[in-house]
Amino acid sequence: MPGCKLNLSTIFFLVILQGAAVVLFCGWYAQLNLSSFVRSDNKVHVLLLSSWRSGSSFLGQVFSQHPSVFYLMEPAWHVWTKLQKTGAPAHRMAVSDLLQSVFQCDFSVMEAYLPEKHSVSSLFMWSQSRALCSPPACPLTPRNEFSNQTQCLKACKGTSLKGVEEACGTYSHVVLKEVRFFELESLYPLLQDQNLDLRIIHLVRDPRAVLRSREESAKAFRIDNAVVLDQRNVPAGEVQYQVLQEICRSHMRINERAILKPPPFLKGRYKMVRYEDMAHDPLGEIFSMYEFVGLEMTRQMEDWIYNKTHGKGKGSKKEAFKITSRNAVEVSQAWRTMLPYSKVKRIQEVCKEAMSLLGYKMVNSEKEQKRLDIDLLVPQEPYQFTPIQEDRISSV
Template identity: 70%
Template sequence: MAVRDLIQRVFQCDFSVMDSYMPEQRNMSKIFMFSHSRALCSPPACPLTPRGRLSNQTQCFRSCDARGLQKVEEACASYSHVVLKEVRFFELESLYPLLRDPALDLRIVHLVRDPRAVVRSKEQSAASFVRDNAIVLEQRNVPGGEVQYQSIQEICRSHIRINERAVLKPPPFLKGRYKMVRFEDVAFNPLREINAIYDFVGLQMTPELEDWIVTVTHGKGKGSARDAFDITSRNAKAVTQAWRKALPFSKVKKIQDACKGAMSLLGYRTVDSEKEQKNLDVDLLVPQEPFKFDWEAGTEEAPRR
């Protein structure tokens, strides 16, 4: 699989594999959101920010571009941990070769979110997700009015497949190397949840990073569509609830019907009326972490073989 091989090479800090995916002028600035990376805003990639300090993304964007990706490789190789964010894996089996690779101690943090909030978020940046929806739906010819519902249904099904494989039927090499995290848990208790992630991957939180996390999750407002891909200070709790005011109940009901089984697995309560949806005093998050799923209880199909 080309994507898996690309990921493996990047984990090994070999960025020559990016040649097929980037413009001919392969500057560091061509890497999506490079200025949000502390590693690429500090030595050896860039002298702007002292090593280990938090960087300023605006200053980094202006000052830290470099021709070629050699400095990116040097920065990557200088750290003990390499982190990749991937947004569209629909099953774990394709990653098995990486989990078996003795050169990689791969850990998987599976971030999930209330599907109603996912739909609302994608609507805010609809133009950016046209290609994403096509990938999710495997280029199928779907009526325009059904695209978002069939897309979120496929995403929900993937959550079930991944969680079942990792939690209920894990192969020996996967045990202890998968962690599912709910976006809402991070929003409501960011320090606890992020410290748990750091423990899971063998990192230690710093006081400076804790202060930054508190600042970025305790801002004002929910952010605008213009900020969709920016890391800005927002009210994280308000972000998790924004869909309850923004989406009509008719749409919420269709999302719930499409994702009923996944919502049960992930710990998201459904709403039965517009009044219940709009009442923010009604808690829709099941507090305990989900641990199993009964295929007979949900509407999703069984895992693909």
């Protein structure tokens, strides 16, 4: 029939249209499959993994003060305090379970470790969290402003755990800082949990600098030292060295597992950071960490980071657990002028393998130790950012 004739141009147009429809359908279908794998709220969970006196409190504040972050400092402290008569291995599953719940803004598991009448002030170092000093947890600090710990302690101590949970649910990133993990294996359930998008930032520090810092606050670590040493009787003069030996070994285990033999679910989800690199290039290192976890660097955060790392001096003993404005480079080098070479030599013996793996050079004399023009850092290869989303798509 004459009315049914189609010219060549019309047929070509229909073929193109059909092809476009197929492409759109395939894209929609792929997106549908992906959405069933990725959480609908796209919340990111970050574990800042470190050890005592390694700069983790400062790193915690780098995240805590960010307006998109709900931050909590060392929830595992509650487990270690409650079960302090045992060793670290006995705590692993309890700590892992605790973090798994807290990452999902479920604080009911905390009640087993808190007094019967509890509030936000029952949580360890709670006022270090800007989110717990801001709405909806507390009206004190607008969410786009930096918190004041002294004011927060007075104004926000009555918030209930339900209020903490409500606040947690309103942020795109939940960040926990921990110094009580000695291996990655106990984190495997969290890494495999489909409800968590977990990234691990592993902060390490020169063990010689750690020793100097720990000596300034030795009494504060008595209980933790006993747990690390599995309640063994150790001569007083050897405690610090044996504790640091365990810490150095743990850094090696964690790094080797993540870099040399990573299970598939760990790929693209681990980043090691050296404190010394962060001290020399704060903005560059922190920008890289923000990129790794999907946070935007703000002008306010840039100014805050600069001010905190370009102050004067190394800080006093009274400020050991406070985030004050200091000269970050001077802090990182303080051990070289303040620690006796005999102690430096001893710590190099017990942490030799870890120092080699993590890129810290040995000193062979007191003279070499005190020559600050000698760089003791082995250059690290630039971090190659691999979007986790791509890894996940390829594994679906």
